[in-house]
Amino acid sequence: MELLAPVGTVRSLYAAINSGADAVYLGLDGFNARAKAVGFTKENIDGYIDLCHLHGVKVYITFNTAVKEKELDELESYVAACTRADAFIIEDLGAVEVFRKYGVPLHASTQMGVNNLQGALFLEKLGFSRVVVARESAKEDIIAIKKNTGLEVEYFVHGALCVSYSGSCLLSSMMSGDSGNRGRCNQPCRLPYTSSISGKSGYLLSPSEQCLITRLKELEKLGIDSLKIEGRLKQPHYVSKVVSQYRQVLDGAKADESKVSELKKAFNRGEFTCGYMFDDTRAIMSPKVQSNIGVPVGKVTGSGKNFVKIKAYRPLKDGDGLKLLYKGVEAGGFGVKIISADKNGNYTLFAKEVYPVGAEVRMTLDSRDADEEIRLKKIPVNMHVTIGADDTLVLTVEKGETTSVSTCHVQAATGRPLTSDEVRESVAKLGETAFECAGIDVDLKGREIFVPRSVLNALRRDAVEKLKEALIEDYETRMPRLAKVEEKGGATAIEKTDGRRIIVNTDNFAVIKSLRDKNIAISYQIYDFSQFLSQIDIFLALIENNFNSYLHLPPVVKGDENAVVEDILQRCKGKIRGLICENYHALFLAEKYSLESVAGIRLNVYNSGFQRVSGVDSVIFSPELTLSEIRDIGTDGFVYAYGYLPVMTLCHCPVQVSTGCTCANCAYIGDFCYRDKKADYLIKRIRIKRCYFELFNPSVVDISSKADKIRYNLYINMVNCNRDPVQVVDSVTIGGQSVKGSNCAHLFRGVK
Numbered sequence: 001m002e003l004l005a006p007v008g009t010v011r012s013l014y015a016a017i018n019s020g021a022d023a024v025y026l027g028l029d030g031f032n033a034r035a036k037a038v039g040f041t042k043e044n045i046d047g048y049i050d051l052c053h054l055h056g057v058k059v060y061i062t063f064n065t066a067v068k069e070k071e072l073d074e075l076e077s078y079v080a081a082c083t084r085a086d087a088f089i090i091e092d093l094g095a096v097e098v099f100r101k102y103g104v105p106l107h108a109s110t111q112m113g114v115n116n117l118q119g120a121l122f123l124e125k126l127g128f129s130r131v132v133v134a135r136e137s138a139k140e141d142i143i144a145i146k147k148n149t150g151l152e153v154e155y156f157v158h159g160a161l162c163v164s165y166s167g168s169c170l171l172s173s174m175m176s177g178d179s180g181n182r183g184r185c186n187q188p189c190r191l192p193y194t195s196s197i198s199g200k201s202g203y204l205l206s207p208s209e210q211c212l213i214t215r216l217k218e219l220e221k222l223g224i225d226s227l228k229i230e231g232r233l234k235q236p237h238y239v240s241k242v243v244s245q246y247r248q249v250l251d252g253a254k255a256d257e258s259k260v261s262e263l264k265k266a267f268n269r270g271e272f273t274c275g276y277m278f279d280d281t282r283a284i285m286s287p288k289v290q291s292n293i294g295v296p297v298g299k300v301t302g303s304g305k306n307f308v309k310i311k312a313y314r315p316l317k318d319g320d321g322l323k324l325l326y327k328g329v330e331a332g333g334f335g336v337k338i339i340s341a342d343k344n345g346n347y348t349l350f351a352k353e354v355y356p357v358g359a360e361v362r363m364t365l366d367s368r369d370a371d372e373e374i375r376l377k378k379i380p381v382n383m384h385v386t387i388g389a390d391d392t393l394v395l396t397v398e399k400g401e402t403t404s405v406s407t408c409h410v411q412a413a414t415g416r417p418l419t420s421d422e423v424r425e426s427v428a429k430l431g432e433t434a435f436e437c438a439g440i441d442v443d444l445k446g447r448e449i450f451v452p453r454s455v456l457n458a459l460r461r462d463a464v465e466k467l468k469e470a471l472i473e474d475y476e477t478r479m480p481r482l483a484k485v486e487e488k489g490g491a492t493a494i495e496k497t498d499g500r501r502i503i504v505n506t507d508n509f510a511v512i513k514s515l516r517d518k519n520i521a522i523s524y525q526i527y528d529f530s531q532f533l534s535q536i537d538i539f540l541a542l543i544e545n546n547f548n549s550y551l552h553l554p555p556v557v558k559g560d561e562n563a564v565v566e567d568i569l570q571r572c573k574g575k576i577r578g579l580i581c582e583n584y585h586a587l588f589l590a591e592k593y594s595l596e597s598v599a600g601i602r603l604n605v606y607n608s609g610f611q612r613v614s615g616v617d618s619v620i621f622s623p624e625l626t627l628s629e630i631r632d633i634g635t636d637g638f639v640y641a642y643g644y645l646p647v648m649t650l651c652h653c654p655v656q657v658s659t660g661c662t663c664a665n666c667a668y669i670g671d672f673c674y675r676d677k678k679a680d681y682l683i684k685r686i687r688i689k690r691c692y693f694e695l696f697n698p699s700v701v702d703i704s705s706k707a708d709k710i711r712y713n714l715y716i717n718m719v720n721c722n723r724d725p726v727q728v729v730d731s732v733t734i735g736g737q738s739v740k741g742s743n744c745a746h747l748f749r750g751v752k
Helices: 010-018 045-054 069-080 093-099 117-125 139-148 171-176 213-222 236-250 257-266 367-371 420-427 453-477 509-515 529-534 536-542 561-572 584-592 609-614 627-633 654-659 704-709 725-734
Strands: 002-006 023-026 058-063 087-090 106-108 130-132 152-159 193-195 226-229 295-304 307-312 321-326 329-335 338-341 346-350 360-365 379-387 392-399 402-409 435-443 502-506 521-525 549-552 578-581 596-599 638-643 646-650 672-675 680-687 691-696 713-717
Touching: 002 010, 002 236, 010 023, 010 045, 010 236, 045 058, 045 453, 058 069, 069 093, 069 627, 087 093, 093 609, 117 130, 117 139, 117 584, 139 152, 139 213, 152 213, 152 236, 171 646, 193 654, 213 236, 213 257, 226 236, 236 257, 236 367, 257 295, 360 367, 379 420, 392 453, 402 453, 420 435, 420 453, 435 453, 502 509, 502 725, 509 521, 509 536, 509 725, 529 536, 529 561, 536 561, 549 561, 561 584, 578 584, 584 596, 596 609, 638 725, 646 680, 654 672, 704 725, 713 725
Parallel strands: 002 023, 002 226, 023 058, 058 087, 087 106, 106 130, 130 152, 152 226, 379 435, 502 521, 502 713, 521 549, 549 578, 578 596, 638 713
Antiparallel strands: 193 672, 295 307, 295 360, 307 346, 321 329, 321 360, 338 346, 379 392, 392 402, 646 691, 672 680, 680 691
């Protein structure tokens, strides 16, 4: 299995190579999902690709961000600068036209949210060679992808977990305009919330850090091709420690508790989880702590004004980072500044706060790691010097089966002849090059010769440079490439429809009744699949005379749940017009059942290319786009005009987090809320065979007061809304007063 390391800085790149990474993923200073990562640009990326390929390390360039229409030309300038990369990791399907021009393999980012066979098949048909499966993926789905496609599968094994289903979070965007889809998530999920079910407060949306070092053999049996470590914003010492521990286990070392402890020293939020594939909610979520808690090193024995006394199990140093926990809850943290210490581990440290006696002291940073200088390891080579038949000195440099040869003319010595030791000393000085001499033999064949020192140095430089070029060329000739595709492009590829279309989304049969005679399209969103199946005849009777109806499929479908979804589609065949698709899985099913497909908001439609590439019949534009940015697209589509915006899909159980219940004694009694300091976030359950939950933005979207400015098709979401749907339709089409406290999503403000 490939070990794939995160790289956010040049020092982290060195750390990854030194620690045994097979591949690295990194982003440039634009169009990647870690906008704060720095160090790599269009101007310098070629040199860093050289460096990686010289060391036999693959380079995957991340372009995993949503791309606006006006940015596509700029994106291409970035893509064109790194066409020697081993792959592009991309999120925006609409931008795939840019990438396919260059023949570089395409990896589907985890932001694409692919977690099952149908989604994988859809992307394989579009030319992807690898899918980075959603972190919520199930074992049976990965097995199915490996068995039924030619795709490589990359799986996330270590680092921070997002609480929202991959690629479908709008919480940061709606809170502050900092879009996670644009690499600027400000992590509101790490803030405290209070549950309306139990009154429990804590970091209810904060998962633990994932660690699968003890599960690697199981992942190998599933057919996983690549093990992804998260952390492009982490420090180089984190990359070094985490990659090296996984490397050792992959190379045969035992994955015991000592390995886990070393990883906790690097970064540890919530004592680690094995994630959705192996753990349940109670192990996945970390409601008591939301930041790095490191490893235990002592207890608080006393505290007062400007000091804290600690009994430590291991030596402390100035500059170490400490976190204090009291009864499992964070009590504070600080950097070590020693006032006094004795040989028995009793320390008095400077501290601004007073801490409770008995609090657990944990080390979150070993100052030796932070101060460690990182130098890129050298590549060992063997060198041979001999005299050629034509009075030349021949230098051969070897790395494996790759060799380079350089020659220079020699002169007969008129004074003291050149010795073998002098040749050896000059030729073996590889200095600041990427190489080090592992062995050198010199055979002057008894000749008394003279070669100026400057010529020997030039001989060495020439041979080393030739070897470097040969190693890179050897590497790159083995790199897989895709056939280049010249895309037609052009924003007019999407036809404008005659007249304005309206789709009203609902989970309430009463809304269908009130609108079925209004020539308005209905989208029915299924929240309880078992209940819907028991009432499907009622639903089909309601839409019998209106072949303008859609089913709204959920963003997550795992394992045997697909059979449930397809059973419904079979029963509705010939009676519904199409599907509202929130995942590539749904696009696959729409094609399979010859249904019209409308791309939902979780597919993040940012540009005109999405519809051309995917083949969908229509799109709901991303609610992160401004009206001006939608005009730039120049095509027809739906604007999210009214309704509470789902900002997260949760694959853990927030009811268990709130109440401590299990599935066996489920405490779910209906919709509930998470509250922060300002608002209530409604949570609604989706149940197929497993439970998923949607978290909604607290303020409703309502464009009524701006209706005269918006002439696009309209998508109205009546889920959770008690208003008369006819009045809502009139208000957002004709115009009227918007609901108090409402917003227009980002139609007039935009995202960063």
